[in-house]
Every structure is written in C-alpha cells, then in structure tokens.
Amino acid sequence: MALPPGEYKVLFINNVSKTCVTIQIYIGDGRPYPTGIADYGIQVVNGVVKPYVEKFDEVVAQIYSISAYNASLNNYGASLQLNTVLQVNTLYGSQEYWLQNVINFMTNTSEYSFVDNIWNFTSCYSELNSSSIIGNGGVCWFTGGLEINDYYVYATEWLNMSYPLNVALFIRVSTVPQGVEVLFGYINSTSCVIYDNVTIKVPCVTSAYLLVSGYNTTGSRNAYDTEFVFGGEKCGEVTSFNSLNAIIYMFYVNGKDVFTPKTLFPFGIDTAEASNNLFTVPYNGAYKVEVGKCNEVVLTNSCSPIVVKVNGSRARANC
Incomplete structure (x- = not known):
C-alpha cells in the first residue's frame, strides 16, 4: 500500500497485559525492495492485526515457470532467493541463523547457479567462525557500510538455462550430535539434488527448527520471517528487470505435516538484494511476479496446502 506524503499517527493498544511492551517497527521508503512473497507471522483478521508463530523443519519454494527475461545492470545479474531463520535452542541460551538458498541468474548468457549462505543473526555483531561450520563452502568477509560481517x-x-524454468528449492534442518545439520537442495525435471550439507557446530542443543514469528525479532533485530523473492545478484545490488513473468509458490513441512503460510506479503525486508520495478499478485493458487508497478496489498492465503511435484516427484524427496 502506498501512502501520499504527510504526517501519520499509529496508535498501539496493549489489551493483553498491564505491563510495558516493546513495539518493533519496520519502516520502508518504498522501492526498491526484494519482490515476491514473504511470511512475517502477521495476519489481519477483521481489521485487527494478529501475530502468529510457525515452526517447521523444511521449507520448499517452487518456480512454476519463468519466461525469457533480462536485467538492466551492466553485469546482467539477478537472483531468486529462498531465505528463512533457523532457531537453535541450547542449555545455555538460543542462537539464530539466516539461511539462504539462492538461484543466481546471468541473463546475458542464459546461465544460472545455486548458492547458499548462512549468516549469524544471534546479535548485531555476531561472528561465524570457520571452525564452527562444516560444508562444501567456507567463511568469507562482507563489508556493508560501517559493519563487517562474516558468513x-x-x-x-x-x-x-532453458525455458520455461521449473525448479523447486528447499532448506531442511535437523539436530545431529555435533549441533545442527542444514541441507540446501533443489529439484529439477530430472532429479533431486542436495548440493550442500552443512553442519553448524553448537554444543548442548535441545531443539532446532525454522521459525516464523510475528511476536519477536532475532538478536540482530531482524524479522523471524521466510522470504521467496527476486532481487539483484549479490552484495545488496538492485536490479531493474526488462521483462519477467514468473509464477512462484512456497510451503512448509513439519514432520509429516505440509502447510502453507497463513498470510503473505509481496516484499522482503531481511534480504539485502532488491528490484525496483517488480510486483506480485495472486494467480491461480500461486503468485505471479511481473514487471511494472501496482498498489500491492497483503496476499492472504485462501488456498489449500499442496505438495509441489516436478515431473511426478514429490518436493520432499528421499535425497
């Protein structure tokens, strides 16, 4: 929703308790922003905003189709990112991690690759020591403004890449003796592939799960959310798309239960990369992302949970 310039007042009424509460406010200045679908654990019921909590051990997001497109940056880079928060509870406290399963596109050569990132969201200046994480990759440094973060x-x-592109991304977590195991994978028309198996070494873990919560923020003051969004390729880049026609969807898995987000928003706030000319609308039980401008609203989910299939294979495959 876009508001004209002016002075606005927002009234918060605590009708739950007589104690003081902390209000977490996210203020955006409009485009550019990551565009697609995002679950913040907040829904509007009869005009009243109500937070909720979802815990799950896997998130799956699918691109039903992407037509030919191009990005306007000189390096022709763009991305589609499945991002979520990992909550790790231990005997000595809790830790939070930002998990990213990303498709990077190079639009001038019609190529793509899969990239995963893990960031420490436990506090504003949390470290991610190379000795505490094991996988196919490694720990790097990123400088953003005055902040230096390792990831x-x-x-x-x-x-x-051939069109139409039809692929599902997934992130799956479980506890192991060393800490927490995170699987990053994808399902295409021929196979289910786990391209990175990462172990985060955390002692004395009592539980670990993916978390969406409208009640709290992480120790780094980020939202407990899940996002499936388009943006620039990397390093906070902003991409303008010359053309795009994508149909996307996502759902959660917790044990044998499969369910969809209660409410979705058409933009992300934790993802650094963004686009300045895309919008999202509901489309036949999924969501369409196109080039243009639209007065976007909350994308309420009125559809039944579905299990996405790619060439007859269930999205949660034995891989």
Whole structure:
C-alpha cells in the first residue's frame, strides 16, 4: 500500500497485559525492495492485526515457470532467493541463523547457479567462525557500510538455462550430535539434488527448527520471517528487470505435516538484494511476479496446502 506524503499517527493498544511492551517497527521508503512473497507471522483478521508463530523443519519454494527475461545492470545479474531463520535452542541460551538458498541468474548468457549462505543473526555483531561450520563452502568477509560481517557461502558451477524454468528449492534442518545439520537442495525435471550439507557446530542443543514469528525479532533485530523473492545478484545490488513473468509458490513441512503460510506479503525486508520495478499478485493458487508497478496489498492465503511435484516427484524427496 502506498501512502501520499504527510504526517501519520499509529496508535498501539496493549489489551493483553498491564505491563510495558516493546513495539518493533519496520519502516520502508518504498522501492526498491526484494519482490515476491514473504511470511512475517502477521495476519489481519477483521481489521485487527494478529501475530502468529510457525515452526517447521523444511521449507520448499517452487518456480512454476519463468519466461525469457533480462536485467538492466551492466553485469546482467539477478537472483531468486529462498531465505528463512533457523532457531537453535541450547542449555545455555538460543542462537539464530539466516539461511539462504539462492538461484543466481546471468541473463546475458542464459546461465544460472545455486548458492547458499548462512549468516549469524544471534546479535548485531555476531561472528561465524570457520571452525564452527562444516560444508562444501567456507567463511568469507562482507563489508556493508560501517559493519563487517562474516558468513558461510558455497556456489555450484554455472548451468545452462532453458525455458520455461521449473525448479523447486528447499532448506531442511535437523539436530545431529555435533549441533545442527542444514541441507540446501533443489529439484529439477530430472532429479533431486542436495548440493550442500552443512553442519553448524553448537554444543548442548535441545531443539532446532525454522521459525516464523510475528511476536519477536532475532538478536540482530531482524524479522523471524521466510522470504521467496527476486532481487539483484549479490552484495545488496538492485536490479531493474526488462521483462519477467514468473509464477512462484512456497510451503512448509513439519514432520509429516505440509502447510502453507497463513498470510503473505509481496516484499522482503531481511534480504539485502532488491528490484525496483517488480510486483506480485495472486494467480491461480500461486503468485505471479511481473514487471511494472501496482498498489500491492497483503496476499492472504485462501488456498489449500499442496505438495509441489516436478515431473511426478514429490518436493520432499528421499535425497
């Protein structure tokens, strides 16, 4: 929703308790922003905003189709990112991690690759020591403004892209004796591939799960959310798309239960990369992302949970 310039007042009424509460406010200045679908654990019921909590051990997001498109940056880079928060509870406290399963596109050569990142969201200046994480990749440094952060990263080789592109991304977590195991994978028309198996070494883990919560923020003051969004290729880049016609969807898996987000928003706030000319609308039980401008609203989910199939294979495959 776009508001004209002016002075606005927002009234918060605590009708739950008589104690003081902390209000977490996210303020955006409009485009550019990551565009697609995002679950913040907030829904509007009869005009009243109500938070909710979702815990799950796997998130799956699918691109039903992407037509030919191009990005306007000089390096022709763009990305589609499945990002979520990992909550790790231990005997000595909790830790939070930002997990990213990304498709990077090089639009001038019609190539794509898969990239995963792990960031420490436990506090504003959390470290991610290379000795505390094991996978196919390694720990790198990123400088953003005055902040220096280290993060885990791994990337596959570039693959040739054919249209329409139909692929599902997934992130799956479980506890192991060393800490928490995180699987990053994808399902295409021929196979289910786990391209990176990462172990985060955390002692004395009592539980670990993916978390969406409208009640709290992480120790780094980021939202407990899940995002499936388009943006620039990397390093906070902003991409303008010359053309795009994508149909996307996502759902959660917790044990044998499969369910969809209660409410979705058409933009992300934790993802650094963004686009300045895309919008999202509901489309036949999924969501369409196109080039243009639209007065976007909350994307309420009125559809039944579905299990995405790619060439007859269930998205949660034995891989």
